[in-house]
Every structure is written in structure tokens, then in C-alpha cells.
Amino acid sequence: MSAPFIIGFDIGGSRLKSGVVRLDGTVERPTLDDTADRTFSEILEGARRRGAEHIAACGDTFVGIGVALPGIVEAGFGSRYLPGKVIGIEGFPLCETLEDEFGKPVRCVNDGTAATLAEWQFGAGRGLDDLVGLTIGTGLGSGVIVNGAPLDSANLGTGTSVGHFTIDTDGVLCLCGNRGCAETLVSADAVAGKLRDALTRRVPSILADRFAKDPASVDFTTLVESARAGDRVCVEILEHFKRNLGAVIVSAIHAYNPSAVVLGGGGMAAADLFLADVQAYVDRYAFVFPKDRTVELRPAQHEAHSGVLGAAASVLAALDLSNL
Ligand SMILES: [Zn+2]
Structure with a gap:
């Protein structure tokens, strides 16, 4: 058998x-x-x-x-x-x-x-009783483990909705009906949309010609590559993304008090350009005890x-x- x-x-x-x-x-x-x-x-x-x-x-x-x-x-x-x-x-x-x-x-x-669950049972969150997972993709997925079990109740079909935490009270409408959700600011799609908007407004960029020929080819990966090459508009958008991602992680830490936060999704392909800075933001702004406790941001292992x-x-x- x-x-x-x-x-x-x-x-x-x-x-x-x-x-x-x-x-x-x-x-x-x-x-x-x-x-x-x-x-x-x-x-x-x-x-x-x-x-x-x-x-x-x-x-x-x-x-x-x-x-x-x-x-x-x-x-x-x-x-x-x-x-x-x-x-x-x-x-x-x-x-x-x-x-x-x-x-x-x-x-x-x-x-x-x-x-x-995948990271908690078999990956970067193994052995932890308190964990938050975020998936930076077309949206911003989330999951929460509290006290050794997935957070769940009759009212929690989604488990959690960290992607729909309000980050910007003047932000755009989200598909969920709320305004200024994290998902509208730090998903890979949202960030790529900001870049396409800037290029449509003809903000100078090394991507101008490429965007004129094939707008759909300008995506999150393009943004990261161009930020790495020093393109100013891409660097600006990436900096904004880092602050907003830091803010939503800090809010998730305040809500659930995890020992670590595991980050996955297509956006993590660019982690070397943002993860250290987001960790520094979290270390600076998260309200934790003891005060010097670090809530480690860990890349997912089962992408x-x-x-x-x-x-x-x-x-x-x-x-x-x-x-x-
Ligand atoms: Zn929303």
C-alpha cells in the first residue's frame, strides 16, 4: 500500500x-x-x-x-x-x-x-505558537495563529482581514467596500498600478519608452528592477510601499502580538530591496513588551x-x- x-x-x-x-x-x-x-x-x-x-x-x-x-x-x-x-x-x-x-x-x-498554515506547520513559522502570515500578491492575504491554533470563530470565515486594515482614511475605495485598505496600498498589483499612473502622467522614467509600447508589461517586477537601477519614480513608489507595509505589519502586531511575521507572495521576489527597511520600521514603531523584543519578519519557505x-x-x- x-x-x-x-x-x-x-x-x-x-x-x-x-x-x-x-x-x-x-x-x-x-x-x-x-x-x-x-x-x-x-x-x-x-x-x-x-x-x-x-x-x-x-x-x-x-x-x-x-x-x-x-x-x-x-x-x-x-x-x-x-x-x-x-x-x-x-x-x-x-x-x-x-x-x-x-x-x-x-x-x-x-x-x-x-x-x-503551510508556514506554521512546515515552514518559516514552525514551532511558534503566535504567528501572522501575509501574502503580497494581487491582493494582501493574511492568516493568524494565536496560542497554538489558527484564529477562527463563527464570524471569521476569512480567519482575518489584515489586508483590509485601514491604512489611509483618505485612500481609494477597496473591493471590500472600505476606504484606504492595506490591500490598496501594498499589494503587488496596487504598487504596479501606481507606477503605471505615474508613467501615464509622463513623469520622467527609464520605463517611458517601454510603457508607451506595451503598458501591460510594466508590473511589480519591472518596478523593482528599475528601482534597483536607480529610476527615481520607481524608488519613490518603493519607499512609499515600504512605509505602508511597515504600518500594516505594526498594526497586525498590535492586534495579534505574534512572535514573528512570515511574508510570502510574488512581491517577496523583491525582498532584498525592502525587507531590511521594513524590519527597521517595525522595530521602531511596534508597541511590544519587553520593549527591546524584535518581531522578526521572515520570508516564506513554501512560495x-x-x-x-x-x-x-x-x-x-x-x-x-x-x-x-
Ligand atoms: Zn478592503
């Missing part, structure tokens, strides 16, 4: 990831499918197909399925509320549908919480598979594995 495993899925706005997760956190057979132009029913069909492929390759010793999703997620149901992202997933009974298909328990988990791994971790936490 092959070793037991969990099938993990990570459904995002533009891609479907999956993998076979062993009980020690090893991820095998990782898959990545572009779903940018797919309907939700096509995405679901893709997940069914990937699940069947994993079972065909690894045997039927899988103990459950975990699914990471954006939005407000109910563990035994699916996504309850998801403004503006994957159309059709909101209100869809995903757990029941996949349980009928595969005959095993299915757990759904918010994607920010999943990434935090590529964080959703798949975290979804599997949520299944592990829910199942009684003593007889496996």
Missing part, C-alpha cells in the same frame, strides 16, 4: 494549482493550470481531472482533499462571499460536490490562511505551493490521523 496523502488544490483568480501532499508536508506532482479565461465550471472540471490523475498515479490511499480559495470561506462548504474574483464560485457547495466525486472528506480554507500545502494542512488539522 502506498503512503497516505492529501490532494491539495489552490484556486486563484487566474490559475489552478494542485498537488499530492504527504503527511510530512512533502508536495509531489505539483500542477499549475492557467485559468484566466476559464469559467468556474471549467475550473471545477479541471480540478476533477487533476484529482483523478493524482489518484491514478499515487493510488487510492488519499485521506482527504483540501481547497484554498479567496474570499470568505466556510470550511465545510466553500466560498460564501467573494466580490469580483472567480465568478460562479461564490455560494457554490464545493465541499459537497468534491466529496460526492471522490468519496473523501473535503475542507476549504481561505487562501491567506492556507499560506499561513510555490503555499496554497496547496496549506489546504492539505487544514485537512490534517481536521482529521483524526491516529489510525493512519
